Amino acid sequence: MTSNKTRFFTLLDEYARERHRCFLAEMDLRTEKTGYYLCFRPLNVSIDSPERYACRYLVATVEQVRTAVEMGALPATLIEILDPELSVLGQFV
Numbered sequence: 427m428t429s430n431k432t433r434f435f436t437l438l439d440e441y442a443r444e445r446h447r448c449f450l451a452e453m454d455l456r457t458e459k460t461g462y463y464l465c466f467r468p469l470n471v472s473i474d475s476p477e478r479y480a481c482r483y484l485v486a487t488v489e490q491v492r493t494a495v496e497m498g499a500l501p502a503t504l505i506e507i508l509d510p511e512l513s514v515l516g517q518f519v
Contacts, residue, residue, distance in 0.1 A: 430495045431455075434462075437494055438486075441505075442466055446512035451481070461487040468515045482511045 431453070439450040452465035464484045471477045486504055493501045500508070 430491070433495050433498075434486075434491045437498075437500055438464065438508075441500055441508070442512055443469065445509075446515060448482075448512055448515040455488075458488050461485050462491060466512055466515055480515060482515055484508070484511055 435450060435453050438453070442448045442450055446466075447470070448466045448468045450464060451467045452463070454463045455461070456463055462485065464486055466482045466484070468477060468480050471480070484507060490501055490504045494504065
């Protein structure tokens with residue numbers, strides 16, 4: 427993983443953990459056009475719970491990744507997508 431991808435992964439993971447009690451499990455660049463596929467899972471779900479399979483898949487554009495790395499923070503356009511989707515995962519904790 428390049429340093430920019432690592433930084434973006436870290437920004438996303440920290441945001442998800444602190445704000446929504448979930449974590450970034452996967453981040454995969456499909457193409458420059460489609461962007462990064464992201465998989466989030468809830469934190470602290472017991473191994474025997476049906477919620478252990480809960481996840482949310484989202485897409486971040488290449489431009490959102492560049493902006494986040496340049497700013498050192500997630501852009502508002504991405505946060506507007508993350509918040510409603512990740513709030514669902516946070517309820518499993």
